[in-house]
Amino acid sequence: MASTRDTANRIGSVKNIQKITSAMQMVAAARLRKAEQRIEALRPYADTIERMTRQAAAAAGDVPQLPILNEHDEVNNVGLLLIAGDRGLAGSFNSQIIRAGVRAREETLDGGQDVTLYAVGRRIDSSLNFRNMAPKNAYTGFTDRPAFADARDIAGELMANYIDGKVDQVDLIYNSYVSPLTQVVTRQRVLPLQHAEILEGGLGEPEIEAAKGMVEGQVPVGEKVAPLWIYEPGPEELLKRLIPDFVEITVYRALLESAASEMGAKMTAMRSASDNAGEMIQNLTLEMNRQRQAAITQEILEVVGGAEGV
Amino acid sequence: MATFPIEVMTPEGAAFKGEVEMISTRTAIGSLGIKANHQPIMTMLEHSELRLHMEGGEVERYAQGEGYLQMSDNEALLLVEEAIPATELDVDDLRAKLGEAESRLEGAEAESAAEERAKKDVARYTLYLAIAES
Numbered sequence: 001m002a003s004t005r006d007t008a009n010r011i012g013s014v015k016n017i018q019k020i021t022s023a024m025q026m027v028a029a030a031r032l033r034k035a036e037q038r039i040e041a042l043r044p045y046a047d048t049i050e051r052m053t054r055q056a057a058a059a060a061g062d063v064p065q066l067p068i069l070n071e072h073d074e075v076n077n078v079g080l081l082l083i084a085g086d087r088g089l090a091g092s093f094n095s096q097i098i099r100a101g102v103r104a105r106e107e108t109l110d111g112g113q114d115v116t117l118y119a120v121g122r123r124i125d126s127s128l129n130f131r132n133m134a135p136k137n138a139y140t141g142f143t144d145r146p147a148f149a150d151a152r153d154i155a156g157e158l159m160a161n162y163i164d165g166k167v168d169q170v171d172l173i174y175n176s177y178v179s180p181l182t183q184v185v186t187r188q189r190v191l192p193l194q195h196a197e198i199l200e201g202g203l204g205e206p207e208i209e210a211a212k213g214m215v216e217g218q219v220p221v222g223e224k225v226a227p228l229w230i231y232e233p234g235p236e237e238l239l240k241r242l243i244p245d246f247v248e249i250t251v252y253r254a255l256l257e258s259a260a261s262e263m264g265a266k267m268t269a270m271r272s273a274s275d276n277a278g279e280m281i282q283n284l285t286l287e288m289n290r291q292r293q294a295a296i297t298q299e300i301l302e303v304v305g306g307a308e309g310v
Numbered sequence: 311m312a313t314f315p316i317e318v319m320t321p322e323g324a325a326f327k328g329e330v331e332m333i334s335t336r337t338a339i340g341s342l343g344i345k346a347n348h349q350p351i352m353t354m355l356e357h358s359e360l361r362l363h364m365e366g367g368e369v370e371r372y373a374q375g376e377g378y379l380q381m382s383d384n385e386a387l388l389l390v391e392e393a394i395p396a397t398e399l400d401v402d403d404l405r406a407k408l409g410e411a412e413s414r415l416e417g418a419e420a421e422s423a424a425e426e427r428a429k430k431d432v433a434r435y436t437l438y439l440a441i442a443e444s
Contacts, residue, residue: 048319228350230353
């Protein structure tokens with residue numbers, strides 16, 4: 001049986017663990033706030049790119065034929081980009097992406113199509129390698145703080161592979177961020193890019209208020225007019241660069257949501273670890289008191305027994 | 311001189327918001343200067359040194375990534391991949407990135423997408439270094 005001293009030592013080490021887990025919980029909470037802010041910061045940029053694209057498409061008359069907009073006649077190879085974290089200690093955050101990815105891969109293979117895997121996060125990369133499903137490329141080292149440049153690299157490779165016909169479709173699988181407590185595994189198509197997604201909300205050049213002397217004698221001052229826009233280079237050329245931006249933004253948003261989800265999952269996991277440690281400390285303290293009481297009773301019995309013997 | 315509002319947006323947040331007298335940057339076609347009451351324009355920007363001329367002659371300099379400029383209703387909007395104030399550029403970090411991009415360029419297959427990207431990165435970091443050192 002464990003002595004009182006052993007139990008006291010165990011309480012000490014559980015207390016140390018609790019200190020570490022609650023520190024990790026606080027770090028995760030602080031990083032979660034930053035991750036949320038980055039999602040917020042992206043929104044106005046993404047909205048403006050959308051608005052500019054609609055305007056350029058209106059000026060061009062239509063969306064030009066770009067390779068990333070063309071659906072391939074046959075889908076023989078499906079690309080799956082699995083996004084999760086570099087580190088563990090985040091509950092089921094990494095494992096549920098692995099599970100969803102492996103299931104999606106099996107379903108696709110059963111359907112007679114090939115699968116190309118891409119991994120974001122060291123955890124995903126190593127689990128895939130462990131299962132003999134080595135990804136075509138793995139991007140690691142930034143999952144807790146993704147930069148737009150990371151998304152640009154990933155989107156660049158996905159688009160190049162799509163255009164070269166190495167893959168005929170690309171889906172993202174990631175934890176989309178709902179709240180610190182809730183992350184939802186999401187599968188989202190990125191390639192081929194859908195026309196409807198770009199031109200949602202219709203076409204149009206923005207109107208502006210007529211100013212004095214702007215349109216001589218034709219429009220009353222203050223009335224809305226459609227100005228003559230300069231496009232440099234032409235709207236078709238602008239679209240050729242604006243449309244790939246959608247893929248980059250989609251990937252970047254997925255990375256940001258995954259980062260926020262990771263911090264949320266980590267926070268929750270560390271909170272329950274701290275709670276468990278607290279419970280364990282309580283139980284161990286009771287146990288230690290019982291042991292001490294038993295030792296005291298034992299000693300009293302011995303003293304009494306000894307006194308009677310005299 | 312008349313000023314006008316400008317907002318410089320990046321995917322990571324706003325880099326600048328305020329009133330300027332003139333914007334100077336570079337498009338796919340050539341250098342571009344924008345002053346107040348410019349005709350509505352939408353254009354594609356190459357990576358370059360972005361100069362914001364403030365009222366009173368002060369000039370703020372940024373290392374600016376690729377993006378777009380839209381001027382409408384006397385309000386300018388710059389959407390760029392990044393806009394780093396010249397004072398915040400890290401020369402050592404840029405040198406390291408340039409070296410990495412150069413070695414990628416050497417190792418890249420001829421006429422591949424990877425080569426294209428390495429070339430772009432070399433050009434970008436060379437320019438950023440020049441901005442940091444000027």
